[in-house]
Amino acid sequence: xxxxxxxxxxxxVRGQRRRAQIIEATxxxxxxxxxxxxxxxxVAKEAGITTSLTTYYFATLDDLLVAALTEVADTYTDxxxxxxxxxxxxVRDFAALVAASAGEGRERALAExxxxxxxxxxxxxxxxARRWRERVADLARLRTSDPRAVEVFVAxxxxxxxxILLDEGRADPEHVRAVLERAxxxx
Amino acid sequence: xxxxxxxxxxxxVRGQRRRAQIIEATxxxxxxxxxxxxxxxxVAKEAGITTSLTTYYFATLDDLLVAALTEVADTYTDxxxxxxxxxxxxVRDFAALVAASAGEGRERALAExxxxxxxxxxxxxxxxARRWRERVADLARLRTSDPRAVEVFVAxxxxxxxxILLDEGRADPEHVRAVLERAxxxx
DNA sequence: AGACAACTAGAACCATCGTACAATTACTTC
DNA sequence: GAAGTAATTGTACGATGGTTCTAGTTGTCT
Numbered sequence: 206x207x208x209x210x211x212x213x214x215x216x217x218v219r220g221q222r223r224r225a226q227i228i229e230a231t232x233x234x235x236x237x238x239x240x241x242x243x244x245x246x247x248v249a250k251e252a253g254i255t256t257s258l259t260t261y262y263f264a265t266l267d268d269l270l271v272a273a274l275t276e277v278a279d280t281y282t283d284x285x286x287x288x289x290x291x292x293x294x295x296v297r298d299f300a301a302l303v304a305a306s307a308g309e310g311r312e313r314a315l316a317e318x319x320x321x322x323x324x325x326x327x328x329x330x331x332x333x334a335r336r337w338r339e340r341v342a343d344l345a346r347l348r349t350s351d352p353r354a355v356e357v358f359v360a361x362x363x364x365x366x367x368x369i370l371l372d373e374g375r376a377d378p379e380h381v382r383a384v385l386e387r388a389x390x391x392x
Numbered sequence: 393x394x395x396x397x398x399x400x401x402x403x404x405v406r407g408q409r410r411r412a413q414i415i416e417a418t419x420x421x422x423x424x425x426x427x428x429x430x431x432x433x434x435v436a437k438e439a440g441i442t443t444s445l446t447t448y449y450f451a452t453l454d455d456l457l458v459a460a461l462t463e464v465a466d467t468y469t470d471x472x473x474x475x476x477x478x479x480x481x482x483v484r485d486f487a488a489l490v491a492a493s494a495g496e497g498r499e500r501a502l503a504e505x506x507x508x509x510x511x512x513x514x515x516x517x518x519x520x521a522r523r524w525r526e527r528v529a530d531l532a533r534l535r536t537s538d539p540r541a542v543e544v545f546v547a548x549x550x551x552x553x554x555x556i557l558l559d560e561g562r563a564d565p566e567h568v569r570a571v572l573e574r575a576x577x578x579x
Numbered sequence: 580a581g582a583c584a585a586c587t588a589g590a591a592c593c594a595t596c597g598t599a600c601a602a603t604t605a606c607t608t609c
Numbered sequence: 610g611a612a613g614t615a616a617t618t619g620t621a622c623g624a625t626g627g628t629t630c631t632a633g634t635t636g637t638c639t
Contacts, residue, residue, distance in 0.1 A: 223586085239513055241428055244626060255588055260628065315512055322509045325502055325557045326426055334558045357574050363554045364547025370512045371521045387544050387575075406606080406615070431596060442618055447598065580639100587634070596625080605616070 224262050224272075226252055231273045236312035240319040243270060267327075274320040274330055278337045281317070285340040295344055296389070300382035303362060306369045307376035314370060338363070348389050358388040411449050411459075413439055418460045423499040427506040430457060454514075461507040461517055465524045468504070472527040482531055483576070487569035490549060493556045494563030501557060525550070535576050545575040 230252035234243050245266065249256045263269040284302065292298045306314035321337070324330035338359055345358035365384060369376045417439035421430050432453065436443045450456040471489065479485045493501035508524070511517035525546055532545035548571060556563045 245628085246626065256627095257588065257590095257629095258586085261586075264628090266627070318509055318512065321554075321558075322505055325505065331558055338555065338558070353571065353574065357548060357571055360551025360555060360571065361544060361547045363551035364549065367508075367550045367554075368525065368547060371508075371518055371525070384540065384544055384547065387540065410616085432598085433596070443597095444599095444618060444620095445616080448616075451598090453597075583636105583638085585634100585636075588632085590630090590632105592627105592629080594625105594627085597623095599622085600620090601618105602620105603616100603618070605614105607612100607614075609610100609612085 223254075223258065227254075227259055227262055227269070228272050228276050231269055232276065232316060235273060235316040235319060239315075240270065240323055243273075245269075270320070270323060271327070271330060274324060275333055277317055277320055278333050281337055282340050285344055289344055289347065295347055296385055297378075297382055299341075299344055299362075300385055301378045303365055303385075304369070304376040304378040304381045306366050311370070314366060318366070318370065345389070354388055358385060361385055361388050407449065410441075410445070414441075414446055414449055414456070415459050415463050418456055419463065419503060422460060422503040422506060426502075427457065427510055430460075432456075457507070457510060458514075458517060461511060462520055464504055464507055465520050468524055469527050472531055476531055476534065482534055483572055484565075484569055486528075486531055486549075487572055488565045490552055490572075491556070491563040491565040491568045493553050498557070501553060505553070505557060532576070541575055545572060548572055548575050 227248060230248050231243060233251050234247050238247070243266065245256050245259045248269065249259045252259075259269070263272065285299070288295050288298045288302070302310075321334050324334040341359045341362050342355050345355045349355060349358075361384060365381055414435060417435050418430060420438050421434050425434070430453065432443050432446045435456065436446045439446075446456070450459065472486070475482050475485045475489070489497075508521050511521040528546050528549050529542050532542045536542060536545075552568055552571060
């Protein structure tokens with residue numbers, strides 16, 4: 206976040222901050238009004254800039270959504286990686302993350318689901334969404350080497366998240382953890 | 393499809409066919425263009441009627457989406473119930489249904505996911521979506537009485553469906569079945 | 580300082596959409 | 610067959626939104 210515009214490699218360095226700012230505003234809009242609420246004007250207003258700027262950095266609305274999903278996926282990846290690197294009980298911390306989809310993290314989780322649903326219709330986005338799931342799989346592999354157990358773990362994580370978003374409120378981290386653990390038991 | 397308009401109870405019998413026709417057209421649009429593609433005009437065109445008619449039967453666009461989700465949930469419920477009533481191996485047949493999200497049933501599954509995602513933002517729709525999941529739970533209860541196993545089963549079903557929609561193509565019914573069975577093993 | 584590209588602002592064009600409304604037709608009831 | 614209600618049509622208003630265009634500004638390099 207220090208100085209920018211040093212043009213180390215030639216060009217296109219100056220606008221990176223604006224770009225990030227626009228993506229951030231887009232995510233705010235998605236969290237508040239859903240993916241359907243994303244318009245050039247809404248994003249611009251949220252970012253406090255003019256509409257022309259958003260179209261300057263993202264020629265089409267689709268580009269904007271793509272960038273937003275990519276950003277979300279990256280953030281998620283970072284989060285998972287941090288858990289994997291530092292936690293003494295990754296599954297517990299991951300369960301806490303999933304459980305947070307009920308409370309303060311609800312809007313975030315909703316945004317994730319909407320963007321991910323969007324990805325199903327855009328072949329270009331599927332690799333991004335797949336990488337996402339792959340991170341969860343990585344986490345599961347800390348505990349088991351059984352490919353099927355990993356697959357079950359990932360599926361449960363996704364399913365639990367959906368359940369939490371539809372059933373309002375209640376989401377006990379310990380409960381989520383117990384359900385997730387079920388994928389990992391020896392047999 | 394026989395005679396209608398007999399007005400057995402007084403009124404509002406004639407228009408039921410139209411109503412169903414409009415909902416059907418709505419689902420066609422959702423399958424083809426996603427929930428975002430649902431507009432009065434698009435639906436009307438799909439149904440071969442005028443725009444005024446769709447607003448006559450569904451005052452607001454929201455009503456239309458609500459009706460569409462309800463219809464989808466009902467169809468799904470019927471399907472599950474039929475499997476439960478007639479199959480000698482419900483989990484196998486259910487696995488086949490899930491696996492079909494990859495091939496010919498892809499558009500249907502996509503529509504289901506989009507509408508279900510929509511439900512997360514509308515409190516009024518959550519009961520509908522929840523009933524949906526409850527049917528899958530019913531099916532699981534044919535095989536186990538362990539509440540946690542049921543919960544795991546439902547979560548896996550949802551997660552597998554999402555995975556199938558994002559990974560293109562491959563979805564072996566036998567594989568899906570094996571993963572689902574994993575929720576039901578004794579321990 | 581001058582040239583050149585990146586960046587920003589404002590406005591406008593054109594299409595689409597939700598919705599309302601008045602008018603017309605079909606059907607039911609008495 | 611007249612009256613009344615449901616169903617249907619055509620049309621239009623107001624608003625929103627994607628995208629384009631033009632002009633002006635800022636920053637960078639030589």
